[in-house]
Amino acid sequence: MSTRYERIESHDGESFDAYCAVPATTPAPGILLFQEVFGVNDNMRGLAEQLAGRGYAALVPDVFWRVQRRFESKDESGLAEGMTLAQQLDHALVAKDITATFAHLLAMPECNGKVGGVGFCLGGTLAYLFATQSRVDGRGPDAVVSYYGSAISDVETGSKKIDFPMLFHYGANDPYIPQERVDEVEAAFAGHADVQVLRYDAGHAFSNWDAPSFYDKPAADLAWSRTLEFFAKHL
Known part of the structure; x- marks a missing residue:
């Protein structure tokens, strides 16, 4: 496995x-990994490296770059600043940046042409944005x-744009996402045989080992094992 930073060209130059x-062995399936409000930090880099260790070419875009480049925080100490940055995001521009990253990954020699996506918290919302809005040459x-995307909305409309497998992870005790919201996601995708909505006896951000007050190892391990099985099956 090897790591580096890639430079992505945006739609506006x-x-x-x-x-x-x-x-080590390429070409391989690609995966776009979407950050939490803590930025592209040790947790995100570690997840990317885990995916590479499983045989995927992983790419983690800095979605905060239009507000503050290379912001990262190791733990909850950066939560307030990260939330402030997240509130300044223009989601229409973020969607274009995600599509640019998608196109870049498809063009990388290490990618075999199949691409998945996974995101956590803010990134869970961005993963949904990727699923519903990002298309490159029609694909x-x-x-x-x-994972627990708190700003996922308009799922009834969004579900009609998704014709590929998708997996949602939620904490049943998440104080930021009412279970009624999860029920809405579940109902919107009820007719999609290859979409699953899974709930865990955990709170918000339960997969982030860099944020001890959120981390729930049993739930994190189970969700990650299911994520890896999902990618192994579909990529």
């Missing part, structure tokens, strides 16, 4: 960074996983 981890992703 600017550029931004994405952390990249690729396996979308092959499989997407969303």
Whole structure:
């Protein structure tokens, strides 16, 4: 496995960074990994490296770059600043940046042409944005996983744009996402045989080992094992 930073060209002539981890044997399926409000930090880099160790070419775009480049925080100490940055995001521009990253990954020699996506918290919302809006030459992703995306909305409309496998992970005790919201996601995708909505006896951000007050190892391990099985099946 090797790691580096890739420079992504945006639609408006600017550029931004994405952390990249690729396996020893390529070409391989690609995965876009979407950050939490803590930025592209040790947790995100570690997840990218885990994916590369499993045989995927992983790319983690810096979605905060239009507000503050390369922001990262190791733990809850950066939560307030990260939330402030997240509130300044223009989601229409973020969607374009995600599509640019998608196109970049498809063009990388290490990618075999199949691409999945996975994101956590803010990234869970961005993974849904990727699933519903990102298309390159008419094609979308092959499989997407969303962990507790608190700003996922309009799922009834969004579900009609998804014709590929998708997996949602939620904490049943999440104080930021009412279970009624999870019920709405579940209902919107009830007719999609290849979409699953899973709930865990955990709170918000339960998979983030860099945030001890949120981390729930049993739930995190179970969700990650299911995520890896999902990608192994569909990518």
